[in-house]
Amino acid sequence: MSKVLIAFQENDESRYIVQAIEQDNPDATVYFEPAMIRIENEGSLTINKATVEEMMGCDWEVQSIHVNLLTLTGHIDEDDDYFTVHWDN
């Protein structure tokens, strides 16, 4: 299975998003690089609104990932309560 990748600017908001990703995608690898955080995983990565809100302790809109998102690879599936990138082979 190919690897998917998501990268965020490193800041307070992104750190919670990354924590949520780590909790919901235990096999993901997180790389801290200057000013950015890059996350890779085999096949897919999912961000769940509920987990991010639990980490942040406040409401969080899935579409607000646009503010801190740097890049991603894979097909996207997005709705009100989750955001997923995936490769199917």
Add this chain to the structure above:
Amino acid sequence: MSAKKLNLKDKYRLLTRDLDWDFSYEDRKDAFPFEEFEGIKITDWDKWEDPFRLTMDAYWKYQAEKEKKLYAIYDAFSQNNGHLNVSDARYVNAIKIFLTAVSPGELAAHSGFAFTGRQMGGIGARIAAQMQSIDELRHIQTQIHAMSHYNKFFDGFDEFSHMHDRVWYISVVKSFFDDARSAGPFEFMVAIGFSFEYVLTNLLFVPFMSGAAYNGDMATVTFGFSAQSDEARHMTLGLEIIKFLLEQHEDNVPIVQKWIDKWLWRGYRILTVVAMMMDYMLPQKVMSWKEAWELYFEQAGGALFKDLERYGIKMPDYTDLIKAEKEHLSHQAWWTFYTNSQATAFHTWIPSDEELDWLSEKYPESFDKYYRPRWELAKEMAEKGERYYNEGLPQLCQTCQIPMIYTDVQNDPRDIVYRSTKYQGERFHFCSDQCQHIFENEPEKYVHAWLPVHQIFQGNCGGPGGLEKVMDYYKLDVGKANMDYVGSPDEERWKNWKGVA
């Protein structure tokens, strides 16, 4: 009773479908006159899926938030003399290249997406292209604003707009975007939306920007990452256009494959300068060009092409060549600019001993054998007061407009690759088989190329009278904005600010 709140999918469906209309008294073909001539067959625009489902209200909300953050940082950067915090003033030359060569490309992309955002027949695709068009305008504006602070303190920034239409190496980027914008809407989308945005721009906007941050350039990393937050959406549009075209009709497959082969190569050639910026122009190193290439092209691009196999799309057949070139690209480019820096809008320098060691370590296959000895010689010559400048004008490739600097890395990396072909009795020259094939597919387009060296010899760049006239025509302040960093006014000011002799 209040209306039920719509979910994201419903909101997006209403935005992109129910706002469109049918043509009852006008011919649809007159409304979208460019939709068919490229040979692309669209059977049903309703099959278009925008995975991000970004509605207009969310678009404006988040773009406004990005701008507020960005300009707050610009203010802080400028109020706190942020230029004094970069790792070394040599670094600033990388962003001179950015402003003169990259930023005008954002404006070209803005115009190209405005065109496709008008000409594609499907409303979902039009809205995504229009959003991207607005983004690209935002990118050039924010880049100019960021650089305006550096312009107060360093040479080489002030005439970027004038230079864009004239200077020899900047013509490489200009001609790339002109080529894409003069194509039809679908070729433009495959060229810029897919090949450039999805597969290649990561190399510039992610590892290079991370490097800018590491070198203390708060302004550049901020606009870079702010722009890149739009790029994630642009990449998705690029992937969607490819999937859509391939799913619409099997006759589209060979057309799309040909465009991918052409535009990945065209975009890859442009990245030569980014390779050099990463390996030679960041005093504090983050990752080598080769490492960035392996991660963002070989791994990420490889996964993408594996996914596209189901449509019958193949990785271009020059994949082995570009894999081999990653060992050489940055070294050949920096040497070219070093030896021609009497005609550039930025300074060059001989890498320090520590930098040479870093390059030897990162490029064990190529650096010590082919490139380190050149720098040792350049250093020796400079110390004797015989700093080498190339006084001739280079042969340019008719397609990519890059001087013929590339060597035969798969056989003997010491041999320059020269290709040529005859068209209507005239001979045309190329840097590679790929650039020659691109020319041969559309010779009637590329014979019109405005090649800076030809134009100089024809007397169209300041008239006859030698290179001095050409530099005036470029508005290039020779000896101030270019040549060696060592001994330049930039270096002198930097030393004064830093209190070093």
